[in-house]
Amino acid sequence: MEKIVILTGAGISAESGLGTFRDEGRLWSQHRIEDVATPEGFARDPALVQGFYNARRIQAANAQPNPAHQALTRLQRNWPGDVVIVTQNVDSLHEAGGAKNVLHMHGTLAGALCAACDHRWVAPPEMSVGESCPACAAPSARPDVVWFGEMPYHMETIYDHLSEAAIFASIGTSGQVYPAAAFVHEAANAGARTVELNLEPSDGASSFETVILGPASETVPRWVDDLLGQQ
Ligand code: OAD
Numbered sequence: 077m078e079k080i081v082i083l084t085g086a087g088i089s090a091e092s093g094l095g096t097f098r099d100e101g102r103l104w105s106q107h108r109i110e111d112v113a114t115p116e117g118f119a120r121d122p123a124l125v126q127g128f129y130n131a132r133r134i135q136a137a138n139a140q141p142n143p144a145h146q147a148l149t150r151l152q153r154n155w156p157g158d159v160v161i162v163t164q165n166v167d168s169l170h171e172a173g174g175a176k177n178v179l180h181m182h183g184t185l186a187g188a189l190c191a192a193c194d195h196r197w198v199a200p201p202e203m204s205v206g207e208s209c210p211a212c213a214a215p216s217a218r219p220d221v222v223w224f225g226e227m228p229y230h231m232e233t234i235y236d237h238l239s240e241a242a243i244f245a246s247i248g249t250s251g252q253v254y255p256a257a258a259f260v261h262e263a264a265n266a267g268a269r270t271v272e273l274n275l276e277p278s279d280g281a282s283s284f285e286t287v288i289l290g291p292a293s294e295t296v297p298r299w300v301d302d303l304l305g306q307q
Contacts, residue, residue: 077157078242080303081268082148083259084163084170087248087275091293092139092169098250099275113223118191122205122218129219130202132166133185137201141173144247144292147300149174154304160237162230164249164256166221181228181256187220196220228255241268245299248273248292251280260284273299 086096097103111117112128152159152175161170162179168186170178183189188199190209197210199219207217222228238244244263251257260270260283272284273295281287288295 078155079158079160079237079240080151080155080243080245081160081162081237081241081259081263083244083246083249083256084148084161084165085247085249085256086165087250088144088163088292088296089139089142089165089167089169090248090275091142091144091291092167094136094139094167094169096248096250098252109224113221114225115191115223116225118218118223126203126205126219129185129221133199133201133219136167136169136185139167139169141169142293144296145169145173145175147297151300151303152176156307157242158237162234162237162256162259164253179230179234181222181230181234183219183221183229185219185221188217189220190214191216191218231255234259235262238262238268239266241266243303244268244270246270246272246274246278246280246284247296248275249278250274251278271299 090096095103112125118125148161161175162181163170164182166183166185186199188197192214193212195209195211203217206215208215209217238259241263246260257280260280264270270284271286272278272281273288277287
């Protein structure tokens with residue numbers, strides 16, 4: 077059975093109303109990465125960082141999955157082989173749309189992490205500065221998101237899946253952040269057919285066999301219909 081590995085980025089959630097990082101009105105033009113997405117930024121100004129992720133957590137909790145998330149769930153349910161979703165997104169819209177076993181390589185807003193002992197628990201809607209860890213009581217609660225300079229999650233599992241992929245699709249990601257940007261090469265080396273679905277060609281578009289341009293809410297359902305129709 078052919079395995080499909082799908083990498084998603086902020087573009088798949090854009091039509092659910094969640095801002096991307098590098099487009100018009102982008103998050104990274106309103107905030108400096110060094111301030112809100114690094115361990116050093118958190119040590120310098122935890123209130124700024126908790127405030128940034130609290131706002132994103134509330135926004136994400138109020139967002140609904142769009143037809144692109146729903147189409148990937150349909151693919152997972154109807155494809156005869158494994159369909160693995162690896163997301164760089166910290167929202168839970170794949171799961172809200174019914175997807176299973178989503179690998180959140182950059183963590184999730186729904187989680188809290190103790191910076192002292194690595195214990196994880198469900199984040200409250202708003203996290204405050206100096207909140208204590210339920211396991212070790214250190215006042216070290218932080219969002220369970222991966223910051224620049226930290227190791228993304230699930231990497232061994234992801235590389236195993238990539239080495240077995242028959243089809244690799246990258247959806248709504250600019251291809252500017254590694255290691256995710258290099259997954260296409262891993263998959264291609266393993267013999268996978270590769271396809272990018274994005275609003276515009278990403279930085280790595282030339283590495284894909286096929287590039288499908290347009291809003292994810294339109295291109296992804298069509299691509300899924302095509303795949304399911306070919307069976
Ligand atoms: P980016 O903001 O870098 O890229 C979003 C991509 O989605 C762009 O290439 C857009 O053209 C595309 N896009 C926008 N709207 C779309 C739509 N409606 N349909 C299809 N595509 C659309 O976001 P990511 O690539 O996800 O990491 O960013 C990767 C990582 O950089 C993030 O996970 C985050 C960030 O810094 C961390 O914070 C560790």
